[in-house]
Amino acid sequence: MNKNLVGLIISFVFVFIIIIIGEILNKFGKSHKEFSRKFVHIGVSNWWIIAMLTIDSIYYAIIPPIIFILLNYMSYKKDYISSIERNNKESLGTVYYPISLLILVLLFWERNIYIGAVGILIMGYGDGLAALIGIKYGLNEFKVGNNTKSIIGTTTMFMVSFVVTAIGLIIVIGFSRNVLIISIITAFIATIFELVTPYGLDNITVPLISSLFLYLLLSIDNNMIIYGYRFVVGIVFSGIIGLLAYKKKSLTKSGMIGAIILGTGIYLTTGFYGASTMILFFISSSGLSHYKKSNKEVVAKQFDKTGNRDITQVFANGGVGLVYGILYMISDNPIYLILFTIAFAAANADTWSTEIGVLDNRNPIHLRNFKRVPKGTSGAVSFLGTFAGFMGSLLIGIYSALYINFILDIRVEVIYILLISIFGLMGSMIDSALGAFIQGIYVDKENKETEKKYINGKNTKLKRGVKYINNDIVNIISIIIATLLSLFILI
Numbered sequence: 001m002n003k004n005l006v007g008l009i010i011s012f013v014f015v016f017i018i019i020i021i022g023e024i025l026n027k028f029g030k031s032h033k034e035f036s037r038k039f040v041h042i043g044v045s046n047w048w049i050i051a052m053l054t055i056d057s058i059y060y061a062i063i064p065p066i067i068f069i070l071l072n073y074m075s076y077k078k079d080y081i082s083s084i085e086r087n088n089k090e091s092l093g094t095v096y097y098p099i100s101l102l103i104l105v106l107l108f109w110e111r112n113i114y115i116g117a118v119g120i121l122i123m124g125y126g127d128g129l130a131a132l133i134g135i136k137y138g139l140n141e142f143k144v145g146n147n148t149k150s151i152i153g154t155t156t157m158f159m160v161s162f163v164v165t166a167i168g169l170i171i172v173i174g175f176s177r178n179v180l181i182i183s184i185i186t187a188f189i190a191t192i193f194e195l196v197t198p199y200g201l202d203n204i205t206v207p208l209i210s211s212l213f214l215y216l217l218l219s220i221d222n223n224m225i226i227y228g229y230r231f232v233v234g235i236v237f238s239g240i241i242g243l244l245a246y247k248k249k250s251l252t253k254s255g256m257i258g259a260i261i262l263g264t265g266i267y268l269t270t271g272f273y274g275a276s277t278m279i280l281f282f283i284s285s286s287g288l289s290h291y292k293k294s295n296k297e298v299v300a301k302q303f304d305k306t307g308n309r310d311i312t313q314v315f316a317n318g319g320v321g322l323v324y325g326i327l328y329m330i331s332d333n334p335i336y337l338i339l340f341t342i343a344f345a346a347a348n349a350d351t352w353s354t355e356i357g358v359l360d361n362r363n364p365i366h367l368r369n370f371k372r373v374p375k376g377t378s379g380a381v382s383f384l385g386t387f388a389g390f391m392g393s394l395l396i397g398i399y400s401a402l403y404i405n406f407i408l409d410i411r412v413e414v415i416y417i418l419l420i421s422i423f424g425l426m427g428s429m430i431d432s433a434l435g436a437f438i439q440g441i442y443v444d445k446e447n448k449e450t451e452k453k454y455i456n457g458k459n460t461k462l463k464r465g466v467k468y469i470n471n472d473i474v475n476i477i478s479i480i481i482a483t484l485l486s487l488f489i490l491i
Contacts, residue, residue, distance in 0.1 A: 007054025011064055018043035038128040044097070045124020048104075048117045065102035072098060073129045080285045096203035097123075103204075104211060112215065118168040121210030122161045123192050127206060128195070130157035142254035143310070148193060154257070157194050161187035165214065181228035184269070186269050188231070189213045192261050196315055216330060230268045234275065238263030241279065250286040251309055256309030262318045269325035273403055274340060278318060280399055281348045284392065285317075288355035316472035317347040320479045335490055338420075339483045345396040346422050346427025346479045352392030353428050357385020367436035377449060378471065379436025386429075393424025419489065427482030434474045440465040 016041055026036035047064065055061050072094045101120060108116035134153025141150045166183040173179065185360040190210040197205040217224070238260045248254040259282070309317075321343040328336035354376075357364065363372040364380035373380050397420030404412050442450050442460035450460055453467075 004055050004060040007051065007056075008060050008063060010054050011047055011051045012067075015044055015047055015064065015068070027433040035132065038132050041097070042124045042128040045128075046122050047101070048120045052113050052117060052255045055485040056107060057126070057384060061105045062102060063111050065105060068098035069095060070101065094203075096201060100207045103470045104207060108211065108215075114168055114172045115211050115215050115218075118165050118214055120205035121164045121168070122187075123203060123207040123208045124155045125164055126161040126187075126190060127202060128390055129160050130154065140253070142252070142257065147195075147198075149254075151257075154191060154195060158187050158191040161210070165210075177228075178224040181224045181231070182214065183215060185227060185231055186210055186214045188264065189263075192265065194259070195257070196311065196319075198350055207290045220329075227268060230271065232266065234264035235260065236268030237275075238267070241282070245286060246281070247374065248286075248290075249308055251314070252311075254311035255309045258314035262322060265322050266318070266325050269322070269329040270337065270340060273337070273407075274321070274325055276403070277341060277344050277396065277399065278321065281317075281344045281396065282350075284395060285348060285355070285485040286350040288352060291355065312472050315419065317351070317479075318344070320476060320483065322346070324483070335487075337488065338490060341400045341420055342423045342427070342483050342486050343479050344480045345393040345424025346431075347475070348396050349389040349393035349424045349428035350431050350475065350478070353385040353389030355462035356388035357382050367433060374449070376411050378439050378441065378474070379432055379434075381429075381432050386425075389424045389428040390421065393428070394421040396424060398419040410483040419486070423482050427478050430481050431474055434469075434478055435471070438465055439469050439471065439474050440467040 013198040022036045022043070025039055047463045051061055051064070076092060100123065104116040104119055133156045133243065134150040137152050141148055143149075158365045164182050165186045166179060169179045169183060169337035190206055191203045193209050194202050217227075219303055241263065242256040242259040243252065245251040245259060246253065251259055263275065263278060267280050301342060321340050324336045324340040324343060327333075328340065357373045360375070362382065363375055364377065364382040364385065366373045366377060366380045394417070397417040400420055401412050404410050442453060442464050443459065443463045444450055444460050449463065453460055
């Protein structure tokens with residue numbers, strides 16, 4: 001019989017055995033419902049190992065993922081396999097799982113099969129054990145969007161991801177200092193995406209990003225000492241700054257974790273320049289958020305503005321910059337550093353505009369109808385807020401120019417500062433326009449407009465805009481648009 005056909009049969013038998021055991025545990029076991037789900041989650045991830053030992057052809061290897069995409073979707077609809085389904089139907093995580101398997105097979109089966117194995121095993125064991133340990137021992141819980149995480153669960157995700165990556169690399173290429181560094185960085189990236197990915201989608205983002213980043217790190221193996229040094233320095237200093245900000249109530253607990261992740265990632269990819277730019281943004285914006293804080297309490301209560309920043313807000317302001325940092329690390333193209341700078345100029349402009357604008361004596365004018373509306377309303381602008389936004393953007397532009405001139409000893413013209421400042425301010429203005437026309441705006445029981453879906457535990461009612469687009473999404477979109485528009489001048 002054809003070897004690949006035998007391997008295909010073996011792999012199907014293996015997966016069905018895992019599912020049957022999961023069903024037994026779900027029906028007769030006395031443990032938490034999540035245990036049977038995660039048993040299947042972890043067990044099925046080992047399919048990759050079974051398949052890579054028994055199947056050579058990619059055409060046979062793609063068959064099980066395709067079959068289980070269909071079967072899992074049917075189970076999602078009809079609850080055929082109760083051990084893998086949650087009581088709510090908000091997430092298609094069980095369908096995303098075989099989708100990620102299929103994509104990894106297509107990307108790595110005939111190129112670097114062990115890289116795909118690491119990605120899927122990180123998802124299986126890392127995410128699976130993190131959830132189980134978090135449920136059993138989880139203390140110090142925090143929210144990331146609608147997801148509830150715990151510090152011990154997140155730590156488990158990092159440690160297991162490190163062990164999985166290290167074992168995989170040691171088996172294939174042997175033990176070395178670079179293998180340890182690559183494993184630590186890959187585990188760090190996997191943990192980031194497990195934290196910030198919307199519910200269920202981490203079954204796609206965690207394995208794909210982990211495998212792709214591992215592939216990237218192996219391709220720049222000669223520079224691992226530098227990146228290892230940056231990782232350690234980044235996590236130490238980001239930890240100190242994040243903890244101080246948490247103590248000063250500039251960040252929530254999840255915001256502190258987000259700041260550590262973001263700061264480490266930016267120092268890892270862009271070095272001192274990127275990290276110092278981010279710190280300048282953070283210090284200036286945090287300082288302004290505390291300035292006349294008592295005068296902003298009404299705005300903070302009714303709108304998603306000012307106040308302590310959580311992990312979602314941290315990444316809404318700095319996540320785009322991190323992406324450009326990663327692109328810079330991959331390509332070594334300085335244009336990505338400029339886009340990185342514009343991204344933080346836009347974030348700073350928007351923050352300064354909000355923090356200073358709400359202190360204006362007069363109410364701002366809304367862009368939809370040009371009528372005056374309460375301070376903090378999305379889509380509203382004022383002269384003071386716009387001027388403050390420009391100054392926030394200008395601060396980043398001036399710092400960038402000074403760094404390039406005196407640290408890198410490369411002469412830049414005044415036009416460079418104007419470029420950063422103008423596109424940074426443009427990001428803030430785009431933010432206001434998006435807030436006016438597409439952001440979800442609600443009304444509370446007193447018929448007052450708000451950006452929050454819940455106030456004091458009670459639902460608010462959507463008045464206009466798209467309910468899935470909140471202030472954080474608007475921030476991300478506006479920064480992306482501003483940086484992409486600048487390419488028309490930069491290229």
